């Protein structure tokens with residue numbers, strides 16, 4: 194099987210299998226060898242590594258990953274791509290294809306079965322319609338992870354890196370910055386994909402911290418507080434937290450706690466730093482019913 198990662202061979206495969214792109218699955222296949230080389234180099238793979246690829250498509254990046262890593266597990270939702278993957282990856286005996294929705298599959302189990310529970314590396318050209326839930330799930334389900342090297346919509350990469358006080362700041366920014374160090378690898382124009390998406394993309398690497406930059410006694414509660422704070426963007430933080438229903442604190446407790454921290458009861462979630470969220474959630478956790 195000829196190497197993919199260029200327009201000609203990709204078009205041939207699409208033609209051979211009469212494959213129909215499905216918009217609902219965010220199918221934009223990479224057809225640029227330089228970008229593929231950059232992604233693979235930035236993922237820093239070794240022959241020890243087990244890679245989890247999310248959405249292999251027709252197997253373009255999977256071929257590159259299979260060359261560099263010990264093992265690749267690729268999770269693809271579209272059943273029409275499975276026979277194509279069996280063809281394009283037939284030369285490799287170190288690739289496992291799983292026909293599943295990445296948001297439903299047990300990733301911890303994959304890490305256990307394929308890598309003895311040791312940290313895996315995630316490498317993917319992500320389906321853009323579910324970038325945030327995928328990244329949040331990878332971090333919050335405590336999957337053993339070394340790094341996540343992903344192609345995302347440029348705006349999503351911006352969100353992952355911004356601090357308080359900007360419109361892009363939210364739960365994704367805080368989750369990324371709590372769990373990992375983000376580093377932009379390269380910008381990718383729409384012309385590198387088939388079909389072309391409407392927006393430009395960015396490759397970003399998130400290297401998992403051994404220890405988060407702030408201390409949180411209860412990470413689950415911290416992220417419940419963060420989610421509630423951004424649920425109602427136009428409302429105050431106090432409103433968001435008091436209305437959340439799953440935090441076990443009422444309005445008076447929220448306002449009292451904000452006052453203890455020297456914050457106004459009118460403060461909005463997007464102005465708080467990660468440190469402040471950690472402190473706020475720690476104080477609320479002590480008082481919750």
Ligand code: SAM
Nearest residue numbers: 218221222223248249250269270294295318320
């Ligand atoms: N990796 C290929 C490439 O770079 O050419 C394809 C990338 S394409 C942007 C995203 C891929 O994710 C598609 O193959 C799509 O079918 C798959 N996908 C979409 N939603 C998914 C989900 N929930 N779980 C697993 N794969 C999914």
